[in-house]
Amino acid sequence: MTKTKSASEPAVNDFSITVGTVNGSGSQTANMALVRAFFKMGIPVSGKNIFPSNIQGLPTWYSIRVSKDGYLARSETTEIVVAMNKDSFAEDLDKLVPGGIFLYADDIRQDITRDDVLLYPMPVKKLVREVEPPRELRDYLNNMVYVGVLAHLLGIEVEKLQQALDFHFDGKQKPIDLNMAVIGKAVQWAAENIDQASPYRVETMHGTEEYIMATGNTAGALGSIYGGLQFSAWYPITPATGLPEAVMKYRPILQKDPETGKYKLVVVQAEDELAAVGMAIGAGWAGLRSMTATSGPGLSLMAEYTSLAYYAEVPIVLWDVQRMGPSTGLPTRTSQGDINLAHYLGQGDTQHPILFPGSVTECFEFGWKALDLAEELQTPIFVLIDLDLGMNQWMTRPFQYPDTPIKRGKILWEDDLENLDWEWGRYLDKDGDGVPYRTVPGNTHPKSAYFTRGTGHDEYANYSEDPETWDANLKRLNRKFELARTMVPKPEIHLQEGAEIGIIAFGSTHPAVSEACDYLTADDVKVDYLRLRSLPITSEVKAFIREHDRIYVIEMNHSGQLHQIITLDMSDQSAKLISLTYNTGLQLTADWVKNAILAEEEK
Numbered sequence: 028m029t030k031t032k033s034a035s036e037p038a039v040n041d042f043s044i045t046v047g048t049v050n051g052s053g054s055q056t057a058n059m060a061l062v063r064a065f066f067k068m069g070i071p072v073s074g075k076n077i078f079p080s081n082i083q084g085l086p087t088w089y090s091i092r093v094s095k096d097g098y099l100a101r102s103e104t105t106e107i108v109v110a111m112n113k114d115s116f117a118e119d120l121d122k123l124v125p126g127g128i129f130l131y132a133d134d135i136r137q138d139i140t141r142d143d144v145l146l147y148p149m150p151v152k153k154l155v156r157e158v159e160p161p162r163e164l165r166d167y168l169n170n171m172v173y174v175g176v177l178a179h180l181l182g183i184e185v186e187k188l189q190q191a192l193d194f195h196f197d198g199k200q201k202p203i204d205l206n207m208a209v210i211g212k213a214v215q216w217a218a219e220n221i222d223q224a225s226p227y228r229v230e231t232m233h234g235t236e237e238y239i240m241a242t243g244n245t246a247g248a249l250g251s252i253y254g255g256l257q258f259s260a261w262y263p264i265t266p267a268t269g270l271p272e273a274v275m276k277y278r279p280i281l282q283k284d285p286e287t288g289k290y291k292l293v294v295v296q297a298e299d300e301l302a303a304v305g306m307a308i309g310a311g312w313a314g315l316r317s318m319t320a321t322s323g324p325g326l327s328l329m330a331e332y333t334s335l336a337y338y339a340e341v342p343i344v345l346w347d348v349q350r351m352g353p354s355t356g357l358p359t360r361t362s363q364g365d366i367n368l369a370h371y372l373g374q375g376d377t378q379h380p381i382l383f384p385g386s387v388t389e390c391f392e393f394g395w396k397a398l399d400l401a402e403e404l405q406t407p408i409f410v411l412i413d414l415d416l417g418m419n420q421w422m423t424r425p426f427q428y429p430d431t432p433i434k435r436g437k438i439l440w441e442d443d444l445e446n447l448d449w450e451w452g453r454y455l456d457k458d459g460d461g462v463p464y465r466t467v468p469g470n471t472h473p474k475s476a477y478f479t480r481g482t483g484h485d486e487y488a489n490y491s492e493d494p495e496t497w498d499a500n501l502k503r504l505n506r507k508f509e510l511a512r513t514m515v516p517k518p519e520i521h522l523q524e525g526a527e528i529g530i531i532a533f534g535s536t537h538p539a540v541s542e543a544c545d546y547l548t549a550d551d552v553k554v555d556y557l558r559l560r561s562l563p564i565t566s567e568v569k570a571f572i573r574e575h576d577r578i579y580v581i582e583m584n585h586s587g588q589l590h591q592i593i594t595l596d597m598s599d600q601s602a603k604l605i606s607l608t609y610n611t612g613l614q615l616t617a618d619w620v621k622n623a624i625l626a627e628e629e630k
Contacts, residue, residue: 037228040070040095042106046173047119049112051083053167056195056206057174058089062420063191063240064183065093071234073099073538074420075614080265080358086115097234099422100539101614106227109173111151113137120144126226128180130173147221149176154212160205168209175213180225185214239425243390243416247346248273249426250394251318252281252292255433258310258317260295260303262325265358266414267348270320271296300325304332304345311336311343312479314438314467316398320346323365324355326372333407334373335481338504340454340463342401342436345369346410348417351612360612361414363534366588369409370562376501380511381409381562383533384416385519387423389560395429396516403436404511405462413583415614416535437464444472452487453477454500461506508563515561518568526553528624529575531568532582533559533589536615540581543620550621552628559589564596572597578604579624585610 044061048054058074065072072093079085092102110119110131117137123129125143133148151172155165178185189207196202248270251259261271275294282292293310297303303319311317321329326347336343349365351357369381382397384390393410401408444451444466451474454463463486466475477488484500485491521544532540537558544556557571572578572593578600580590587606594601607623609615 037224037226038106039228039230040093040232042093042227043102043104044091044107044109044177045105045119045122046089046091046109047112047115048087048089048170049114050079050085050087052111052170054087054089054111054170056167056192057170058091059195059420060171060174060188060191060206061177061183062091063194064178064187065091065229066235066238066240066422067187067190068184068229069232069235070229071095071097071099071422073101073422075101075415076419077613078359086112088115088119093229095232095234098538098542098617100542101616103616103618107177109177110135111170111173128225128227130176132169132172145223145226147176147180149173149213150216154216155209157212158205158208160209164205168206171206171209172213175210176217176221178210179214179217180221181227181229183229184231185210235422237424238422240420241387241423242269242418242420243384243387243412244269244348244418245273246387246390246423246426247320247384247394247410247412247417249277249281250391251344251398252277252394253391253426253429254395254398255316256292256318256398257315258293258295258307259319260297260306260310260317261320262297262300262303264300264322264325266350266418267320267322267325267346269418270346270348300328301332304329304343307343307345308332308336308341311401312339312341312467314469316402316433317342318344318346318398320348322348322350322358323352323368326365326368330372331374333379334375334377336407337373337377337379338375339479339481340405340465341407341479342405343407344397344401344410345407346412349411349413351610357612359414361535361614362584362610362612363411363413363536363582364584364588364610365411366582366584366592369411370592372407372409376504378505378508378563379407379409380404380508380515381411382516383560383562384410384412385534385537385558385560387416387421388426390416391426393516399431399434400511400514402438403434403462403514404507405436405465406507406511411534413535437462439464439466439470439475441470441472441475444470444474452485453479454484454488454503455486456503456506459506460510461503461508462510512563512565515563515565517565518560518571519558520567520571521556521558523548523553523555526555527576528552528554528628529571529578530554530556530624531559531571531578531580531589531593532556536581536583539615539617540620542617543624546617546621547624550625552625554624562592564593568593569597572600572603576603579607579627580604581607581609581615581620581623583609583615 078087351360351362590606
């Protein structure tokens with residue numbers, strides 16, 4: 028075993044681990060056991076899963092970052108590497124920083140090309156055989172060996188690993204005991220064979236108090252249910268499938284009438300994306316709070332139906348969990364490339380409001396707020412997250428139950444129609460805000476009926492090809508979009524005295540941008556940061572742009588789609604808007620943000 032001198036002062040609660048395994052080998056159980064153990068020790072932690080989209084057996088990686096400062100973005104440096112896959116062995120070794128730790132299965136016979144790292148071959152198969160598990164489980168249990176070795180090297184509390192496995196296996200004692208037996212063997216082996224102090228350690232702290240761990244997909248599903256969701260139709264697609272699956276998981280708990288045993292929420296797996304959005308729009312037209320969830324390829328198929336909902340003014344919520352395009356692209360990589368698609372989805376002049384959750388907590392909050400906005404504005408509302416926020420586990424604040432009553436918007440019931448002192452028309456803008464009054468099926472008043480049209484129509488839903496009527500209707504729809512500026516979530520703004528530079532970012536880039544702001548401040552570069560939470564942009568966003576000399580718009584796509592939309596909206600400020608794009612399929616890092624801004628500032 029090759030050894031090099033380790034640092035005299037170990038890095039405590041501040042390093043990253045990359046685990047290289049084979050897709051389908053069951054490594055997720057081991058990796059989540061580590062993440063949850065760190066979390067239970069009170070250490071801020073994040074985990075990023077990088078996995079292939081098609082064939083079992085291809086390389087997969089899992090990146091874990093522990094940070095005493097609470098930084099949760101992906102780190103560009105890796106201090107500890109676990110190599111369990113011969114096909115990625117050389118690449119994994121190359122990722123490691125000098126002085127880092129390299130753990131690897133001892134049956135991988137490849138040249139070690141570095142002498143500046145700590146090398147620890149692990150007798151993986153031998154330790155697993157000693158536990159005498161069923162033969163079909165051996166390959167899955169191999170991963171628990173590196174969990175046990177890391178527990179010894181880093182000082183992870185074994186009790187916390189057991190608690191993590193108890194959660195993962197839902198208290199089933201047999202798999203818990205079997206996995207813990209392998210971990211115990213690995214801890215014992217490491218204690219007897221590794222006599223060198225690790226340069227990296229973990230110690231109990233209190234950085235996770237009042238936090239939970241959850242995915243954005245789960246949070247979005249729960250937020251929708253708590254917002255009164257009544258109908259959801261969907262078709263499976265990575266990385267959005269977890270959201271409707273979570274709706275189905277929690278439906279029996281939260282949406283089952285205890286007296287009748289019937290569900291108050293209908294969930295339909297449709298035959299394709301067109302059918303899914305068509306069903307959801309039909310439910311929204313019928314007066315149900317309705318939702319669908321998809322990703323970019325599915326969203327493109329929903330264009331015609333969504334345009335119908337826009338022009339017929341049917342409320343619906345569409346969750347888009349973004350992945351890398353164009354085309355099928357990289358289905359298991361993350362991106363923010365659907366902004367233009369969602370904002371303008373449909374033929375002709377369509378513009379849709381978009382909500383951008385920046386945390387798992389906001390996925391829950393925007394789950395119910397999106398349903399309110401859809402009904403208040405009588406229009407499709409998009410909620411855009413991405414694979415990173417949707418599928419990965421994140422530390423997050425506990426979800427807060429909606430603090431306002433459900434908002435149904437302008438619905439007229441029998442008594443309302445009976446007492447009106449004006450003639451109701453389905454598309455009549457009585458209040459001047461662009462939003463008409465509607466009725467829904469089940470209203471028995473004789474005046475409640477109307478013919479829903481996606482073709483040309485006047486204020487009373489009569490078919491019309493009159494040019495002036497058409498123009499007036501589009502202008503009214505634009506008034507509705509302008510009203511949305513005052514209703515969508517306002518941005519979150521962080522200011523520093525004397526800052527002339529501004530940053531605009533959104534969604535899952537927030538952890539990296541926030542961390543980068545700290546690094547820039549340390550380098551005496553003052554920046555103000557606006558986290559955008561919605562489109563159309565609000566008055567606060569416009570003021571932020573006008574008040575700064577330069578604005579860097581940071582996003583994870585190739586063409587700077589948000590930059591384009593803001594530039595169109597504020598053409599008089601376009602010279603100060605600078606697009607910075609990152610589009611590798613991996614998550615944004617703070618170092619990239621800092622270096623990109625400094626490079627621009629030096630021009």
